[in-house]
Amino acid sequence: ATLCIYLPRHLGEAGEEDLPLPDDGSAAAAPGSKTILVVDDEPLVRMVTVEVLSDLGYSVLEAEDGPSALRVLAAYPELDLLVTxxxxxxGMNGRQLADAIRAPRPELPVLFVTGYAENAVLNHGHLERGMQVLTKPFAADVLARRVRELVGQESSDRSG
Incomplete structure (x- = not known):
């Protein structure tokens, strides 16, 4: 079972990756930029998701499972969206992680990424307001659109 993902390659300015993470999340971040935490245990999927979102101008944090996601969140609490x-x-699925993160912040939007069977986890525990599901495999532009909907950045969307 091979996984092929074809995306347009964006080569940014040199040194783009060397930028330090903003300390307080506000001063150094680009104006209006949103912070997104991507949680996926498949390195390739996580890498592609992070790259797509970074290219869109979001500040992206990443984690490979629930416990490490909570550690990242403790260090960078100013989160605008969870993509998991x-x-x-x-020991912690994406739904449990979302519930844990939303306990102190019920308004935090969540985008669940799911394949086949895992959909049942969500359908039986119905989605709350601010939660959406994206089924794998997904196209980069679909991911971008869902993220924009959830973080409310329609203003930056140049509709043609």
């Missing part, structure tokens, strides 16, 4: 795979290892 439903099937995660180490």
């Amino acid at each position: 795979d439903v099937g995660l290892p180490n």
